Amino acid sequence: MKNFHFKKGEVTPRAFKTLHLFILFVICYVGIVSAQDTPYVLGKESIFQEVLNQQKNSTLTLKTSDTETLSVKINIKEGDNTNYSIIGSVLLQEKSNGLEPLFSVRKFNGLLEGEIIMYEQKKAYKISSGDQGNVLIAEADINELLCVEFESEEVTDSSAPVNTKAAVPSLESLPGATAVIYLDFDGEVVSGTRWLNGRTINARPAGFSDQKILTTWRIMAEDFSAFNINVTTRRDVFDRAPKNRRMMCIFTTTKDAAPSAGGVAYLNSFSWNTDDPCWVFNLGNRSAGETGSHEIGHTLGLSHDGIRSGTTYYSGHGQWSPIMGWSASKPIGHWSKGEYNNANQKEDDLAIIAGSRNGFGYKQDDHSNSTNGATAIVADAGGNVKKEDNNGIITTRQDKDLFSFTTSGGNASFNFDPDPYYPNLNIKARILNAQGQEVASSDPSGLKASISTNLSKGTYYIEIDGVGEGNLSSGYSDYSSIGYFSISGKYIAGSDGGDTTAPSTPGNLTVSATTQSSVSLSWTASTDNVGVTGYDVYQGNTMVSSVSGTSTTVNGLTPSTTYSFKVKAKDAAGNTSAFSNTVSATTQGGDTTCDAVTGVKATNITKTAATINWNAVSTPTYTLEYKKSTDATYTSTKTTEASKVLTELSPKTTYQVRVKYTCPNGNNDGNICEGVPPYRRGTGYRPGDKVTYEGSLYQLNNNYRWDKLGACGSGSTANSTDAPYSTVISFTTLEDTTGGLCDGIAAWRPYPKVYRRGEKAVYNGILYEAQYNGTYWNPTYGFWTRLGSCSGGAFATESFDETTVEKLSVFPNPATDRVSVSFMGGSQQTSHIQLINLVGKVILQKEVKVTPGRNLIHLDISEIESGVYFIKNGTLSPKKIVIN
Structure with a gap:
């Protein structure tokens, strides 16, 4: 079986001073409140991170209420202070007979999130980034973090799996796509992940026949056919994909991860930048594929489709069922947005799958809408x-x-x-x-x-x-x-009065050359009664270019991958020939010094501009090429940053983008391994570190993969050449209109949904944008910016006078023990928050330091008698609040 684990870095514990800091942190900041209350502020993220990074194999005490605590032990740490993953266990006083509770925190691209999951108690807590650099923690519905107790199906058909390993057929639904779903049928050794708190799971093979593997793949390939993602059985394709753009789905009879379930996955884990796989234990002819799509759906951020006051997993009606319910018993399984009767939630599955968090979007439209x-x-x-x-x-x-x-x-x-x-x-x-x-x-x-x-x-x-x-x-x-x-x-082919004669079929299509990322093709010319104007080149059944000559090079391909190509001719009247012969070509292997750029994506897309980002490499000279999807040639621009803003684009137009970089090549005198230490297992390596291993020099890149730089004994690199192109990505600029603001945006959801800064939601026909991480309150509380009406277009930008305190809001209301006050701060340095009774007496007053922008203040009202009060801030009109 293949090994599948994290590299566990060694961290040396600090002196007693650090432990003392941690104790103070726990006493002052740590606590967890019930799911009905405002998320508890643990404290500043810098302190939280320092505590986690300095303690290893130690028991940490977290206060969960005035009388209760949890003990947490950190088992595994990976990464650095910028991007890291921490896995631990919650230690219970009574020995658990089931799965050990999980403690997990991770940070990637500036976003901190984590969870505590108590499997047997069906209880969970969510950790997230808050505003002003704080860390929040709140009790959450366990179903919002983990797929629990998904229906388990007993396999009774004659093709029931056996625990013998067999070769797996090579299948891909979209070769070359950056995002990858890897279907693992032949067994896997999983360690260092959140499953079993980092301990090893030796998963047995599913024992499927080739036909059953093909059946499972076909079900899932069709379910994800609309998206720019490759459903594959090839492990090498998975290994080359970025960690935050890939997911392994393991089909196995080994149910250690969830002994009573038919499958299990962590929500949103596809984009975690970790390798936490999802699992499928339902191994029936149809249930394997449907469960696979269900669990992958969770990793992409989808919740269950059930019925209010009923089952968590709706099994559908008639011929139809939702994939995020139980779809194995119906012939049609669809993604859903809760349109059926008594649906328990209305989330837009398609918009979430194609959303910015997952980063791959929809597949490029293959035929015109007009x-x-x-x-x-x-x-x-x-x-x-x-x-x-x-x-x-x-x-x-x-x-x-x-x-x-x-x-x-x-x-x-x-x-x-x-x-x-x-x-x-x-x-x-x-x-x-x-x-x-x-x-x-x-x-x-x-x-x-x-x-x-x-x-x-x-x-x-x-x-x-x-x-x-x-x-x-x-x-x-x-x-x-x-x-x-x-x-x-x-039909009876004919003419509309003009040229109706199609060109002859191009002949003798051959492959003239291949590289890691390209295939060169040539063919013999077609003839026509008027004249051939060009040739359309197809990769599989998708047209990838149109050329005027009898040769071309198809770029942006994946190393060690087999592709098929065919060509047809066309004339000025739009007549096209039959397809030429089909040829297959396999790109060269990817074990070279300079790999292609990964992680190319388009963000901040407007009517006339878009920002293109990609994963940085050590050689910062990039060439970005872009073109309209209907054009034959690319426009080129260079940059030294792993980002480029494209401007002066056409509205409502699809563009294609690819990136390459200049990398070192060639040799001069010297030994490139001289002075470089050998690789040592268990060492906490960081990006940029170099090691020698089995006679070659390697360097750790930003994706925590080792790049081979060359054989020991050879000289250092001196000359330069271009690395292969990245995978070609597509994006479409916005339509030149003020309408349609809410298209594809999900409706606002109450707690336990936690929004991040910049995330959008629709509420009462208005499009809002969250201004702070961790806020989940109703958009009318002022933590959101109104962007526009779903029916009437964009609003003017909201603004605030710097000399005043504006937009006072109070929540929750009614309140019991604690109330939060939100307001906009201007140029003044301090402000007073007052709690006033009905006869005008100040019951409670708190002086606060004001910062520009949004301010959030918490008041302890646990000792205040029940009744009606007013909260006042400066000269603003007071807000009425009921204290229970």
């Missing part, structure tokens, strides 16, 4: 249309794919089929005339569609749309009716 950019149907001279040549993917409920064809008149018959194995797409097909008017349509019961009709001479368009079935009580909407489709049939 007749202007329709894809020409591929057919032979007799008008025969084959499904392998005409297919696509509907990615969202708004997506429609259009195809064009020209007929001399007569019968036209087409079949429209979803994925032939485990489909999610319910197809509605229409034929439109040259003016875009419907002339025929098909939307029968079931997922397939077909049209047979007589057409007059002319050009027509086929429109493919995903639709729902029945009503929401017995069927489903078009929300998640997305996925693969194909078109087949026959």
